Amino acid sequence: xxxxxxxxxxxxxxxxxxxxxxxxxxxxxxxxxxxxxxxxxxxxxxxxxxxxxxxxxxxxxxxxxxxxxxxxxxxxxxxxxxxxxxxxxxxxxxxxxxxxxxxxxxxxxxxxxx
Amino acid sequence: xxxxxxxxxxxxxxxxxxxxxxxxxxxxxxxxxxxxxxxxxxxxxxxxxxxxxxxxxxxxxxxxxxxxxxxxxxxxxxxxxxxxxxxxxxxxxxxxxxxxxxxxxxxxxxxxxxxxx
Numbered sequence: 001x002x003x004x005x006x007x008x009x010x011x012x013x014x015x016x017x018x019x020x021x022x023x024x025x026x027x028x029x030x031x032x033x034x035x036x037x038x039x040x041x042x043x044x045x046x047x048x049x050x051x052x053x054x055x056x057x058x059x060x061x062x063x064x065x066x067x068x069x070x071x072x073x074x075x076x077x078x079x080x081x082x083x084x085x086x087x088x089x090x091x092x093x094x095x096x097x098x099x100x101x102x103x104x105x106x107x108x109x110x111x112x113x114x
Numbered sequence: 115x116x117x118x119x120x121x122x123x124x125x126x127x128x129x130x131x132x133x134x135x136x137x138x139x140x141x142x143x144x145x146x147x148x149x150x151x152x153x154x155x156x157x158x159x160x161x162x163x164x165x166x167x168x169x170x171x172x173x174x175x176x177x178x179x180x181x182x183x184x185x186x187x188x189x190x191x192x193x194x195x196x197x198x199x200x201x202x203x204x205x206x207x208x209x210x211x212x213x214x215x216x217x218x219x220x221x222x223x224x225x226x227x228x229x230x231x
Binding site: 041042057090103104108 | 159
């Protein structure tokens with residue numbers, strides 16, 4: 001069974017569109033995360049979220065919003081896509097938020113904005 | 115402000131050699147956490163270790179070991195008897211108070227390790 005899954009694996013879309021990436025974890029973890037890895041392989045944390053708290057990296061544009069229908073899911077919604085949003089997006093989960101405990105990552109979603 | 119520096123962009127070693135990946139960090143916080151992640155050519159991210167700032171004991175896990183030295187703000191990672199499967203990009207990261215009212219996780223730029231058979 002896959003611990004952290006993401007869909008789709010590849011997403012190609014036009015500038016200006018709105019898109020979502022789904023993430024699900026079956027580990028029973030309380031905390032989930034979104035990371036962005038750009039074309040130069042630079043990694044950045046975008047959000048961390050548990051039932052009580054959403055922590056947003058202040059450098060993330062407000063076009064990006066996490067949506068959590070339940071504890072096992074944290075979807076990433078992106079409005080008005082821009083060329084610079086092209087990247088690989090990783091979802092992750094951990095048992096708790098405190099100090100970023102051991103994280104398990106999804107396989108990544110490669111987003112290409114044309 | 116906080117910063118993580120991985121000065122080695124790329125390293126190549128021959129299989130069975132030992133290799134050390136350097137990580138130097140900057141933070142004004144006294145409580146912080148350090149991490150190493152592995153990203154093999156297949157692209158997935160793998161969490162390797164987390165260490166808090168109050169625990170300077172070195173850690174060993176099989177062929178992997180980590181040397182944390184607060185005096186030099188370094189958290190180096192050594193692979194003993196390297197294998198081809200160790201070929202990957204390795205990221206060091208720091209979780210500390212950002213000074214802007216929140217904690218932040220900051221990554222180094224990564225070191226690409228190639229192990230040649």
